[in-house]
Amino acid sequence: MRKRNISLEITGGFFGLLVALGLSALRIGNSSPPQRAEEALGNAVIFLILATPYIIALLSTRLPAGSRWVFLLPATLVSAASLVTALSGVTLLFLPATVMLGLAAWRSMDLKSFTGLQRAAFALAALLIFALAVASFASLFLNEDPRGWTYVTYEDGTTEWQSTAPIQSQNTTVKVIGISVTVTPGAATQGGHATSDVITNGEALRGAGLLAVAWIGFAILWRQASKFPTPYDGQAGNPSLIHREGLRDGQ
Numbered sequence: 629m630r631k632r633n634i635s636l637e638i639t640g641g642f643f644g645l646l647v648a649l650g651l652s653a654l655r656i657g658n659s660s661p662p663q664r665a666e667e668a669l670g671n672a673v674i675f676l677i678l679a680t681p682y683i684i685a686l687l688s689t690r691l692p693a694g695s696r697w698v699f700l701l702p703a704t705l706v707s708a709a710s711l712v713t714a715l716s717g718v719t720l721l722f723l724p725a726t727v728m729l730g731l732a733a734w735r736s737m738d739l740k741s742f743t744g745l746q747r748a749a750f751a752l753a754a755l756l757i758f759a760l761a762v763a764s765f766a767s768l769f770l771n772e773d774p775r776g777w778t779y780v781t782y783e784d785g786t787t788e789w790q791s792t793a794p795i796q797s798q799n800t801t802v803k804v805i806g807i808s809v810t811v812t813p814g815a816a817t818q819g820g821h822a823t824s825d826v827i828t829n830g831e832a833l834r835g836a837g838l839l840a841v842a843w844i845g846f847a848i849l850w851r852q853a854s855k856f857p858t859p860y861d862g863q864a865g866n867p868s869l870i871h872r873e874g875l876r877d878g879q
């Protein structure tokens with residue numbers, strides 16, 4: 629009995645999901661409470677965008693082996709794009725998962741089962757899905773929406789965050805480079821927080837919409853890729869594929 633090796637898809641998928649979860653938690657943890665509240669939807673969309681290629685990698689294990697590359701190719705491209713989503717370089721943590729997804733895509737390629745036109749169509753679909761995923765992430769940060777908050781303590785010991793007005797810089801670009809504070813009489817400020825941009829609900833919905841279209845593309849690819857026979861369907865297949873998958877007969 630032949631068995632397929634899906635270790636790269638499983639390991640890369642779960643590793644990438646853990647990194648996406650960790651980076652999303654780090655982003656939330658570095659925000660002030662009012663910013664977390666305002667960006668709740670946006671943070672959820674960011675996590676879904678970062679997690680998408682690794683969810684796809686795990687789902688690909690349900691496809692026939694020789695056509696998994698159809699699913700894994702766009703997942704690898706999206707994962708590679710995630711490496712440069714943070715200027716700090718922290719998203720380079722996705723590199724091991726990206727490499728594993730790329731190797732899994734290469735290993736599962738049974739190109740002899742596809743015509744040239746089919747290969748070109750699937751490659752084009754992968755590029756379109758990649759573009760949609762990148763556009764989904766970029767749309768979250770197209771407009772600058774500066775915010776500022778001050779932490780206020782009242783005489784009776786109660787505290788609250790108060791919104792403050794960001795000021796304009798000399799180059800007419802609106803950025804939070806300082807805060808204008810209006811404090812209620814009898815209250816004292818104890819620090820604050822400012823950011824040059826928040827993800828508004830409108831931006832989050834726009835990004836979620838583009839991501840949803842990318843997932844529709846994945847669904848179409850799934851339907852098409854599942855139609856192609858592979859060695860695991862009991863039919864003759866690409867010998868090189870069998871060798872790369874590390875298949876063994878149980879006889």
